[in-house]
Amino acid sequence: MKLEFGEFLAAPECKVVIVACPDVFRTEAGLRHGKFSSEYRELSAVIVLDPTDMAKIEVKDSDLVEVLGEEGVVIVRVKESEKEHPGIGYVPEGAWANVLGAGPASAKVRRSQQGIAAIEDVYHR
Amino acid sequence: MVCTGCALLCDDIEVGENDCRHACRIGDAHITSTNQIDPMVNRSPVDMDTAIKSAAEILVSAEKLVFVGFGNLVTEAQATGIELAEKVGAEIKTFHTGIFDDILDGRVKTCTLPEVRDYADIIIFLGCDPMNTHPRLLSRYAYYPRGEKRQHGWEEDRTAITIDPRFSHTASICKDSYVIDPHRQIEFMDALMDALLSKVPKTAYDKKRILKLAGTLKKAEFGVIFAGTGAAAPPRDAIIRLMDRLNESSDFRLLSLAPGYNLRSIAEQLRQLHSRPTDDCDVVDSDSNSGGSNGGDGGIDLHKADCILCLGFDLMNSLPAHGINGKLIVIDPNETLTSRYADVVIPCAAGGIDAAGSAVRMDGEPIELPLIRESGRLSDVAILKRLLEVV
Numbered sequence: 171m172k173l174e175f176g177e178f179l180a181a182p183e184c185k186v187v188i189v190a191c192p193d194v195f196r197t198e199a200g201l202r203h204g205k206f207s208s209e210y211r212e213l214s215a216v217i218v219l220d221p222t223d224m225a226k227i228e229v230k231d232s233d234l235v236e237v238l239g240e241e242g243v244v245i246v247r248v249k250e251s252e253k254e255h256p257g258i259g260y261v262p263e264g265a266w267a268n269v270l271g272a273g274p275a276s277a278k279v280r281r282s283q284q285g286i287a288a289i290e291d292v293y294h295r
Numbered sequence: 296m297v298c299t300g301c302a303l304l305c306d307d308i309e310v311g312e313n314d315c316r317h318a319c320r321i322g323d324a325h326i327t328s329t330n331q332i333d334p335m336v337n338r339s340p341v342d343m344d345t346a347i348k349s350a351a352e353i354l355v356s357a358e359k360l361v362f363v364g365f366g367n368l369v370t371e372a373q374a375t376g377i378e379l380a381e382k383v384g385a386e387i388k389t390f391h392t393g394i395f396d397d398i399l400d401g402r403v404k405t406c407t408l409p410e411v412r413d414y415a416d417i418i419i420f421l422g423c424d425p426m427n428t429h430p431r432l433l434s435r436y437a438y439y440p441r442g443e444k445r446q447h448g449w450e451e452d453r454t455a456i457t458i459d460p461r462f463s464h465t466a467s468i469c470k471d472s473y474v475i476d477p478h479r480q481i482e483f484m485d486a487l488m489d490a491l492l493s494k495v496p497k498t499a500y501d502k503k504r505i506l507k508l509a510g511t512l513k514k515a516e517f518g519v520i521f522a523g524t525g526a527a528a529p530p531r532d533a534i535i536r537l538m539d540r541l542n543e544s545s546d547f548r549l550l551s552l553a554p555g556y557n558l559r560s561i562a563e564q565l566r567q568l569h570s571r572p573t574d575d576c577d578v579v580d581s582d583s584n585s586g587g588s589n590g591g592d593g594g595i596d597l598h599k600a601d602c603i604l605c606l607g608f609d610l611m612n613s614l615p616a617h618g619i620n621g622k623l624i625v626i627d628p629n630e631t632l633t634s635r636y637a638d639v640v641i642p643c644a645a646g647g648i649d650a651a652g653s654a655v656r657m658d659g660e661p662i663e664l665p666l667i668r669e670s671g672r673l674s675d676v677a678i679l680k681r682l683l684e685v686v
């Protein structure tokens with residue numbers, strides 16, 4: 171029987187500092203389609219990682235990862251960075267980044283089996 | 296027409312039946328947005344009168360009130376919001392206004408955007424990425440255009456440099472970029488200040504590159520720093536210290552790239568309020584320069600407020616707002632994350648779109664905002680005036 175991460179094995183983790191960044195396309199999607207739209211969610215629930223950090227946690231571009239921040243957890247999609255920045259994860263500014271805590275926040279990242287949740291399921295008052 | 300998508304307040308927008316010429320992506324989406332909301336109380340639709348009455352009831356019964364935002368209101372609505380805050384004893388909490396305060400208090404030199412276009416030769420983008428926040432800044436003023444003394448534009452006459460925790464989109468078109476560790480921003484600023492005194496800096500950053508940067512900055516005839524106001528920017532006092540050091544040997548001016556289209560105006564109005572000779576009101580304003588704090592700045596901690604009025608401000612999308620328990624009232628033209636959680640939602644017309652008014656551009660220039668289109672929505676001024684009448 172093949173062992174899968176999440177069943178018997180803990181997925182490997184890496185530590186990153188989360189830096190929130192603006193994204194014009196995400197701002198546009200929020201205005202055009204609304205803050206609860208799938209377009210906005212797809213552009214918000216993203217983490218840009220360095221290839222060396224991606225190798226550590228055994229993920230490739232577009233895989234889903236769980237980001238465990240100081241104040242909360244989110245599932246986001248990995249985007250491979252074109253520039254080197256080991257130890258830093260860039261997340262678009264906004265609700266997803268805020269769930270993790272005030273920036274620059276420390277976080278652990280690991281592969282996820284779950285999908286990206288709607289923001290109303292992530293953010294609780 | 297004028298776009299209120301950001302604090303550049305571009306005044307060359309032409310809005311047709313089906314298009315919006317000259318606006319950037321943000322401006323076009325902002326002007327054509329249709330994500331409007333209905334008035335709501337306890338997450339159920341109601342009529343406007345009921346929503347305004349419910350908001351008034353919460354405002355008069357609350358004891359620790361905070362009004363947040365103001366950056367996306369026309370100047371006239373900001374003034375009415377201040378009056379309302381005075382009447383109900385609310386604290387006004389603006390975010391990202393710290394550098395405007397330094398500019399208005401004369402602590403740092405500044406300039407206008409047309410002066411940047413005409414004279415700037417060295418431009419630093421410090422902890423900001425205008426290509427993603429103020430998309431037309433580089434094309435209208437800061438980099439590409441020919442100016443009175445900069446006839447060769449960016450190719451020969453201007454050097455633009457980014458200093459940021461990320462190699463941003465803005466960095467990708469600048470001549471040089473310094474990517475700094477988000478936890479070691481002050482170390483970089485101190486190293487640069489030493490290098491400006493021609494000392495070899497004590498730092499783990501590349502000393503040669505920092506000395507080269509200092510050499511470039513010292514040669515500026517008309518230098519400009521555009522500073523971000525969020526967590527990606529160095530602390531405000533470090534920016535002011537750098538400005539002082541730069542101006543010992545060259546000539547630099549500071550402009551703030553803050554979110555919202557009219558934050559400079561609220562900074563101006565609150566400054567006037569506090570300099571009133573017989574200022575006996577209870578209104579306190581407080582600023583967080585980090586954009587990520589919500590209470591460490593001396594004012595009421597948002598977690599301790601029993602009522603928060605969000606004026607054109609998506610609180611939950613802008614701050615880590617976990618555990619905010621007070622009643623939430625939202626006055627906003629569009630549906631926001633905060634409006635989904637609010638106790639009362641009052642939709643308003645958007646400044647410069649379906650409500651006319653005025654605003655102050657990021658460099659202090661007053662701008663009239665004509666109406667782009669009529670709608671049946673009440674303006675933010677009208678809503679705040681109605682609240683003033685009944686509280």
Ligand code: SF4
Nearest residue numbers: 298300301305319322
């Ligand atoms: S740069 Fe700002 S003001 Fe100009 S069109 Fe874009 S969003 Fe509007």
